Amino acid sequence: MNHPILDQTFENQNFSGKKLLAKEYDNCTFANCDFTEANMSVVTFLECTFDTCNFGATMLKETSFQEVIFKDCKMLGSDFTSCNDFMFSVRFDHCNLEYSSFSGFAMKNTMFTSCSLKEVDFTDTDITGSVFADCNLKNAIFENTIAENVDFRTAKHFIIDPEKNRLKKAKFSTTGLEGLLRKYNLNIE
Known part of the structure; x- marks a missing residue:
């Protein structure tokens, strides 16, 4: 089947x-579906x-997500690094993305709301303008990450080294300062 759904x-x-049978899905809704070990490549x-x-x-090799919303999805260990980055635009709402990887990917202006992002790899990722609203970033990896204008104000448990990441105009709350200064072994009260 080569025509769009x-x-x-x-x-x-x-x-x-x-x-997946079709090469293109336009304005479709998938509710309570199981994609475990499915092949979504080149879709x-x-x-x-x-x-x-x-x-x-x-499998997400060359998968294209344009203006896609993920709500209450379980996406443990998902590897987005092989997705098609052309016009990549997603929003995650109440998703479990633990152990996933966005390494080396450009995903500007991405909205993460109430997501679990434990041990997610953002190495060499461009997340400029993204928002992490009420997200758990425990042990998430930020290394050479472009995080300019990113909103971390309500994010929790992150550790980000300002010397190894680009954080110009990123927003943090005072409670998040510990995550920025962790490497200095300071007692912040």
Whole structure:
């Protein structure tokens, strides 16, 4: 099937271990779907919503996400590094992205709301203008990350070395200062 799938809703579908049939999904909704070990390679998603979906070990090689919303999704260990970066635009709302990787990826102006981002790899990632609203960034890796104009004010448990990352005009709360000064072994009260 090479023609696009438009304006469809997929509910309670099991795509586990399967290759998605269409090359393009436009304005589709996926609700309570399982994409565990699915092959989404070389598929384009335009203005789609994934609600309460599971993405365990999903293949995302050259997958294109444009204006895509992920809500309440479980995306443990997802590797976004091989996605198509052309017009990449996503929003994550209440998602579990623990152990995922965005290393070397450009994902400017991305909105993360109430997400668990434990041990997520942002090495060499451009997250300029992104927002981490009420997110848990425990042990997330920020190394050579471009985080200019990023809003970390309500993010928790992050450790970011200002000498190894670009943080110009990034926003932090006073409670987040410890995460910026951790390497100096200071007692902040």
